[in-house]
Amino acid sequence: QEKLEKIVIAGPFASVSHPLLHMIKTNALKDVAKEVEFRLWKNPDELRAIVIKGDVDFVAVPTNTAAILNNKGVDIRLLNVSVWGILGMISRDNTLKTLKDFKGKKIAVPFRADMPDIVFVQLLKKQGLDPKKDFELVYVSNPIDAMQMLIMRRIDHSLLAEPAISVALRKTDSFPIKLIAPDLYRSVDLQEEWARVFNTDKDIPQAGMAVLGRMKDKKVISRFLEEYDNSLKWYMSHPQEAGKLVASEIDLLTKDGVADSIAHINLKSKSAADVQEKIEFFFNVLKEEDPKIIGGKLPQDSFYYKED
């Protein structure tokens, strides 16, 4: 069988993309393609541009973003879910154990109206809390601003995602003027709250790999998934090397931050079709808050890629 000229994979700098870097470095797909290219997307605009131009085969995306694209008529199907938990609270006060304990506090929330924000708000609501009245939520545009505010003591608590949490902890601990820099603590894990509140397990299907219409070859797709699994395993078991590899490819991240974060992320690759139920449960929770976050409605069954 003939080899493909080139496979293009796009992804954000978040954890979901990191195994891809290992795949490329080890040239894992050499049996199906002459060349594999990774393209970074840093914001939704770039994602849109990449998807519309249609010169990409696979994208690493948050599950809800894949759903939006699918609902907007883009030929995109979810292959797997690999990131099942990256959200957590970071706080200056190490006595806070559940979200309830944050009542009355000022909390920085990045990604307004994006998935982390909505999960957070839903978790509060489901516990009978009113996000508007019981908390003072300060929306910031990105995790970096939230970290800045934490470090500058403008704020004591923040919702963050890995690896930003690890980066922030590293940064504050290692800073030379440690005396005035605050000590921050990894606080509530949102996945645990999820399990408690919805009476299920700690898995939130947050991000995974999707395939775009351009890639038709089922064999290539299954090879890709195989190798992704392998690389993910390597990633989880070699945090130090993984940190180094990722930091050398994506200079927005630091190697210690990535290495630290791996232990705190719920990573496992599950075929999308196998976990359709969990994903739909998750989407329904999101939809309750704001239907637009999944593009208005649940995606059709064809959205979940099936290997035959």
Add this chain to the structure above:
Amino acid sequence: MEKLEVKSLNHHFGFTEILRDINFTLNKGQVLSVVGPSGGGKTTLLHLCAGLLDVEEGSATNTFASSSFAFQDARLLPWKNVIDNIALGLLAAGEKKSVAIEKSKKIALEFGLEESDFEKFPKDLSGGMRQRVSFARALVVKPSLLFLDEPFSALDIGLKKELQSILIDMISKKEISILFITHDLMEAIRLSDEILLLKADPGHIVKKFSYDLAQNKRDDEYVYAQSAKILQDREIITTFELELK
């Protein structure tokens, strides 16, 4: 033959009638003066003849090979020095830069400007110097028809005489035709073949005075005599409202 022919020319600015039924002909080699009260429409008439304003009614047909205009206000380019200002028309006519500068320097000296003034910008010139630069700019291109709008008003009596004699010299050689506006009747009498008297509100020609003696033959005597005579003219007196004083 080259001539400027104005036929039943009317002009309005907005709803105000400025000129009514102007008729005259300026033949090659002639000097025609327009005199009249301030605000009477003389400048407007000149602009119409020179094609700087659009003729709305009637016609102004100019068949002269070339023409140039010395404006009532100097209209120098503030960002060019004296010589470059004078050379403007020459360069526009396609003269080589060095030749244009040469000619400009020559005429500037003739017009009583000094070497040390050549590099000055207009803002550093006296009123009379500005007027001379503007006049020189119009004359240096050797137009066959010259429009002059009060070119001597800011000059001292010596310069006035000198420049007039330059013009008279050219006139007698039939090198130039002139349409000339002035407030000074003696000046008009010294230079013109014909004087048009333009009465105001709206501007219309009430009388023409002709002078047949060749310009270079007219001495002070002649000019004084003729101007004394013209000042007795009823039309002149009523047009300029002289009797009241």
Add this chain to the structure above:
Amino acid sequence: MEKLEVKSLNHHFGFTEILRDINFTLNKGQVLSVVGPSGGGKTTLLHLCAGLLDVEEGSATNTFASSSFAFQDARLLPWKNVIDNIALGLLAAGEKKSVAIEKSKKIALEFGLEESDFEKFPKDLSGGMRQRVSFARALVVKPSLLFLDEPFSALDIGLKKELQSILIDMISKKEISILFITHDLMEAIRLSDEILLLKADPGHIVKKFSYDLAQNKRDDEYVYAQSAKILQDREIITTFELELK
């Protein structure tokens, strides 16, 4: 007593000497004319006397209660109409708006402007009208000292006479003192108590001519006779380089 006293005044622009050792006194009620070749430094002298240029050497002491200036170029505000331009000095002196407008309209009419011109912006005025507006603006404030820099150069003979008689009227009532620049010797003779002849390069006073007859007594005869006389003066002839012609 109010007077303007100029003592050993020198002036340079850059390294060029413009005025050298100027001395004269202008007493209250007097009219002093300055005549001289174009570019000789007359305007500069007036600006120095009016405090518009800084005196570098010598002194120019002005003790007149008030003064105003009519510039050689009109210097109207392009964004104000005729009446608002005239009223400018009055408003600056603290006159009430309505009174200022009233006075401005009155003087505008006296100066031969018409109601229909009142609302015009300077760009829509003729050259002579602009000059009259500028002159009116200076006169309407009734200054005790008036600086006039060729105020009649763009006016027709009728207007010239009329405005001169307004001035002569004020002079004979001792209401005003004038420092006056002109190129027209007859004008100077008609209006002045004393004429300073300023020779150029650098500007220095070479002669003074005095006229004792009261201005309102001077008729055309007198003016013609005196100007014929002055034109014979050697200094006048050399200053204006008249003999060459």
Add this chain to the structure above:
Amino acid sequence: MKFTLKILKDFPAYLWSGWGAIASILLFIALWDMGNQIYGNLVLPSPLETFTTLVAMLADENVIAEIKTTLYRASVGFGISLVVGTSFGLLAGFFATASMMSRPIVTILVGMPPIAWIVLAMIWFGMGDETVIFTVIVASFPIIFVGALQGTRTLDGDLKEMSDSFKLPWHMKFFDVYFPHIFSYVFPAWVSGLGMAWKIVVMAELLATSDGIGASLAVARSQLDTPTALALVVIMIGSLMFVEYIILEPIKREVELWRS
């Protein structure tokens, strides 16, 4: 008063002269529709869809509140820039030393990317109106400053001399002699500064606050909700056009009547 009446009187004629403008806006919309057909809804929703969304949004009082917030910030920020930029520009123009001293500071303001300011502003003012307003001021002030400076620098010396000779009091000197000239320089700077303010207010909101059009735009962006995003852009452009053509331009016409 008389001034206002005159502006109102000239208004219909002014509107009438706007046909060309309308034609070119229609042309623009046609191009946009073509773009939609080429690139599809995800990149560029059709004008129709956008305007439908817009109408729906304008019926929503939350949206109106966001617009008001942004308008408030933009107007305060631009207003302050206008006053401060114009006055400092004038000062710098009138006094050579002031100019010497202030220009490098202005260059620093110009060269500093808003992102660098926003961090400082967030520290000083927290995450609210003030941060946005501050950023707007910092961005649009220099444009206005440069315009006013140039206007003052190019004043006509002859008219200055004239106004000295009549001993005009300073306020007359300023309003009657200097202002109409300076206006012709500072006005286009105001227009550019307004555009800048309008752009930056949205950017600052996008980066530093949780309300206003900018924040809504950020939400629409992260939800890939292009019709809403475009509708917000249309609101921005519409308000800018309103301010420019219905407020600024008639004022300009009146002040510059003497030119025509």
Add this chain to the structure above:
Amino acid sequence: MKFTLKILKDFPAYLWSGWGAIASILLFIALWDMGNQIYGNLVLPSPLETFTTLVAMLADENVIAEIKTTLYRASVGFGISLVVGTSFGLLAGFFATASMMSRPIVTILVGMPPIAWIVLAMIWFGMGDETVIFTVIVASFPIIFVGALQGTRTLDGDLKEMSDSFKLPWHMKFFDVYFPHIFSYVFPAWVSGLGMAWKIVVMAELLATSDGIGASLAVARSQLDTPTALALVVIMIGSLMFVEYIILEPIKREVELWRS
């Protein structure tokens, strides 16, 4: 040639006149140092630390390459804006219809936040130089356009008439009669447009590419590496000052010699 020589000749005197400017830059640095002492290194590193970082960075050829990339994009973008903005502004000024038609388009450009453009640009041009350049053009073009338009609108009718009377050919009319006047309007617009281009290039790089100063700034920010971020800002301001004071200002002095 003669022109160039003259500029070079006047240069030392021009530099000498810069003491006031230097004084105010020093004052600014002093304030910055105070800020550092108040807010600490993480928010605002000291000038010393920043300059040390800067020196280290300038020795790194990767950094130099990033700077070159950004400089290239900014110059091309600004250059195109300058040429296109000036010419369209002139056209719009000379032909009333062109003005009518183009002004709303310009307002649309002004009012549209760069974020709205970037997606289209990325699709058209990919994630490289062209996208950034396009964004720069879109942002700085209107400022220059407005300046050129105003310059053309305020031309002196008397001088136009004069140049008609001498039948000046169009190139003389333009360069000898119109340009020196228009220059006084378009020059400050160039300065503002340059500042805008300089700011937007960094923003666009931050959003749409992975190289250039903007991308480096994003990296420094996400790593909370404030000294590097500030050093980058210093580089930006420094280059802008260089262009403004060493290139633009002397040209302006020479062209405007007749005013002094």
